[in-house]
Amino acid sequence: MELSGVDYVALTVYCFTFLLGFPANLLVLLVYVRKARRHGATPNVVYALNLCLANLALVAWLPIKALEMGLQDWRLPPLVCPIYSFFLYASVYGSCLFLTAVTVGRYLSIAFPIVYKRYRRARLSCYVCVGLWVLVMAHLSISLATEGGAHFVGVKDDASVCYDHFNASQLRVLLPLRLEMSVVLFLLPLAITSFCTLRCVALVWRSNLRPMGKRRVLAVALSTLAVFVVCYAPYNASHIVGFVQAKNVEWRSYAMLTSTCNVFLEPVVMLMLSPAVSRGILGKVCGRQSHFRRSDASRGKLSNAPSERSRKGEGGGPGDGPGSGLGFGPGSGLGARPWSGLGAGPEADSGSGPGSSPGSGLGSGPEADSGSGPGSSPGSGPRASPDSGPEV
Template sequence: MDLTVLDCVALSVYSFTFLLGLPANLLVFFVYIRKARKHGATPNVVYALNLCLANLALVAWMPVKVLETVLKDWMLPPPLCPVYSFFLYSSLYVSCLFITAVTIGRYLSIAFPIIYKRYRRARLSCYICVALWALVMVHLGLSLMAEGGAYFIGVQDEVSACYEHFNATQLKILLPLRLEMAIVLFILPLIVTSFCTLRCVTLVWRSNLPPLGKRRVLAVALSTLAVFVICYAPYNSSHIVGFVQQESVKWRTTAMLTSSCNVFLEPVVMLMLSPVVSRGILGRICGQQSHIRWSDGSRHRAKPTSGFANTKVPPITSARMRAEAKVTRESQGCDGEQNKSTIFHIHIRSAAMLCNQLLLSVYILTFLMGVPANILSFITLCRKVCRKAAPIDVLLLNLTISDLIFLAFLPFKMKEAYDGLKWLLPYSLCPLTGFIFYVTIYNSTLLLTAVSVERYLGVAFPLRYAVCRRPRYAAWACFTFWLVTSCNLSIVYVMPYSQWSYGGNASPPTTCYLDFSEADLSILLRVRLELFLVLFCVPFIISCFCYVNFILILSRLPNISRRRRLRCIGLAFGTLVVFTICFGPYNASHVVGFVHGDSQEWRNLALMSSTLNACLDPFIFYLSSTAVRGAINRCFRRVTAKMHILGCGGPPQRKPQSGDRFRAEAPP
C-alpha cells in the first residue's frame, strides 16, 4: 500500500524523533546519574532523571509506531496494542507534569528562597515523582476498561489499526475520560507553568542580575511554554473537540506528531535549566568543571560509556540456493547445448546471490561499526563546538552528521540487498532513500576536501589565515556543500517517480534506481559524468595538492616533534586513502558507463567501498581533532581499567612520577 504525503511526514517525524531523542536522552540520563553520585541528588536532578525515563519509554516504542505507519496495518500480536498505547501516552502526560514540577521548584526558589530551602529535599521530590507517575497510570488504566476484549484493534476497509477505530461502547467511556485528562493533565499544568514562569520573569527582571542572566531566564520561560503549547496542545485539543462532537476525531494521529517532538525538545529545556552560564550547552550537561583553559594540550576527565551488542546474522537465501541446486540436477537430462546454457544462467544467478550476500554483509558491518563511532565523535565535537568553536570542528561535526544520516537510512538498503535488490518496501521510500544515500556520500568528499584546505592554509599562511579563521565561514561552507550536493543529486529523487509515471503501469517498479530505459540513460549518464568531474575529480585534486604541500611544509619546520609529524602524515595518507578506496571505484563506474553508453552492472559492488566511508571517517576525526582523540583515549583507558579490575581484582597501579617524592615529603 502506497504512503500518502501525510504518512511520509509522519514517518519522517517519528524517525527523526527516534534518532535525535535516543542519544540525547541517554546522554542526559547518564550525566545526571553522574552528577547525583558526585554532588548528591537535588530536586531538579530527580525531576530530570524521571523526565529522561519518560522520554526513553516513548523512544523505546517509537519503532513500533514507525512500523505501523509504514505498513498502514497492525501486524503485531493484538495483546501488544494496549501495552503499546499505555506506555506511549503515559510518557507524554507524565512529561507535562514533570516540567510543571521543575517550573514550580524554580519559582519557589526565587520567590521564597529561605522557606523553600527547608523543604528542598531529594526524598520529597522522589515522593512527588511517584505520585505523578501513579496519577498518570491510574488515568490511563481506566481507559483499559473500554477495551472490551478486542485489544483496541479496529478494522476499517479491511485494514486493522491500533487505538484508532472505536465502537459506541468504547467511546462512551473514552470521551469523558479524555476530557478529564485534558483538563487535569494538561490545562491545569499549563496554567501553573504559565503563572510560575511569568512570575519568575517578573521577579528576575526587577532584580540586579546582569542583562545576560535576565535574557537567559526569559529564554527558559519561553522554551518551557513553547514545549507545552507546540507539543501538547494539538493532541489535547483533539480530546475536547472529540467530546463536543461525540466522536473520535480523525486528526488525532496528525496531532500526535507534535507530541512526539517533546522527546528531543525537552533535553534542550533541561540544558537551559542548568544554573551555570559560563560553560557551553553540552559542556554543562556533561558536568565538565575544569578551570584549565582549553587548548590542544589540555585534558578533561570524563566518564565515557561504551557498549557493544553481539549481533548474529542469520543465514540468507539458503532456500534459494537449494532451489538452484534442484534446478541444476533437473537440467542434467537436457541436451548438451541447452544444458550448458541452463548451467550458465544458474551460475549467473548464484553469483548474483553471492554479491547480494556480500553487499548485505558490508552494510551490516558498516552499520554496527559506524553508529557507535560516529555517535561518540558527534557528542565530543558538539561539546568542543559549544565550548570554543574552530573551523575544523565545524567541518568535522558536519561530516559526522552526514555519516549519521547515511547510517539512519542504511537499514532500507539492507532490506533491498536481502530481497535480491528488489524493492519490496513502499515505493515512496525509494526516491528518499536513494537521494539521502548518495547526497551524504558526495557531501563527505566535499567536507574532507574542506578539511584538507583548512589544514593547508593554517600551515602555509598562518598569519593571513588567522585573520579569516572564523567558525561562521566554515558553517557557510558546509551549508554550500549541502546545497550543491542536493541540487546535483536531485535527479536521484526525480528519476524513480518519472519511471513510474511514464511507464504506464498501475503498480510501481520492483527495483529502485537500477533499471533504466534509453531515454533515462541519455540524461543520467551525462549527469553521472558531471558528478565524477565536479564532486570527485576536483575535490580529489585539491586534496592531493593541499596534503602534499602540507607534508612538505611540516617536514621543513625544525621545531615540530617527530610524533606530531607522523600524525600529520597519517592524516594526509588517511584522507587520500578514503578518497581513493571509498569513492574511486564508484565514480569510475560513471566514466565507464558514459563510454559504453549503459549503466554498469558492477556499480553495486563499487558502491560497497563507498559505504565503508562511514566507518573510516572516525579515523579522520581521530587524527584531525584533539577532542576526539582525548575522548577515545579516555574511553579506552576506562575499558582497560575495568578489564584489569575484573582480571586482577584491583585497578592498575599508576607509574611513579618525578614530583611524587616532593609531594610526599612536603608538610601537611
C-alpha cells in the same frame, strides 16, 4: 494502502525524533546521574531523571509507531497493542507533568528561597514523582479498560488498527474520560506552568541582574513554556474537539506528532536550565576548558596571591593594603558579586550552612543544595561570571 503526503511527513518526523531523542536523553540521563553521585540527589535532579525516563519510554516505542504508520496496518500480535498504547501515552503525559514539576520548583526557589529550602529534599521529590506516575497510570488504565474484553486491535477501512476503532458504547465512556484527562493532565499543568514562568520572569526582571543575565533567564523560561504548548496542545485539543463532536476525530493520530517532538526538545531545555552542566559538556566536546572556567581559575589565582606573599614574609608594596590597588580588601571588585548568591555560578544554591545568604536558594541547577558548610559568606564558592543569571 498507499501513503499520503501527510503520512510521509509523519513517518519522517518519527524517524527524525528517534534518531535525535535517543542519544539526547541518554546524554542528559548520564549527566544527571553523575551529578547525583557527586553532589547528592536534589529535587531538580529527581524530576530531570524521571523526565528522561519518560522520554526514553516514548523513544523505545517510536519504531513500532513508525512501522504502524508506514504499513498502514497493525501486523504485531494483539497482546502488544495494549502494552504499546499504555507506555506511549504514559510517557507523553508523564513528561508533561514532570516538566511542570521542574517549573514549579524553579519558581519556589526564586520567590520563597528560605521557606523552600526547608522542604527541598530529594525524598519528598521522589514521593511527588510516585504520585504523578500513579495519577497518569490510573487515568490510562481506565481509558484502556473501555476496550471490553481486551479487543484492542480492530478493523478500520479494511486494515487492522491498534486502539483506534471504537463503537458507540465505548465512545460514551471514552470521550468524557479523554476530556477529563486533557483538563487534569494538560490544562491544569499548563496554567500552573504559565503562572510560574511569568512570575519567574517578573521577579528576575526587577532584580539587579545585568541585562545579559536577564535575557538568559527570559530565554530559558519562555522556551520551556513554548515547548510545553507546542508539544502537548495539539494532541489534547483533539480530545476536546472529539468530545464536542461526539466522535473519535480522524486527525488525532497526526496530532500525536508534536507530542513526540518533546523527546528531543526537552533535553535541550534541561541543559539550558543548568548552565554549569552545559558548560562542562561543551568543554569536553571542545577538548578544552570553557571561557568561564578559565576566568574563574585566573581569579582564584589572583585572590590567593596576597596570602602566599604573607606566608613568605614579603613586605607589601604600595597598593597592598586593604581596599587598595588590586582590590583584595573588603571593598574590592574581585570579591563576591552582589548576585553571586543567586545561583549564577556552577555550584549554585550552595548556601545551606549557617551564615548563608537568603538569596542562595535561587539556583535550580543540578548542583543545587550542595551545602557550603558553616560560616559561608554570600559570595563564597566559585565566582559567577559577570553576565550569568540565576540557575533557572
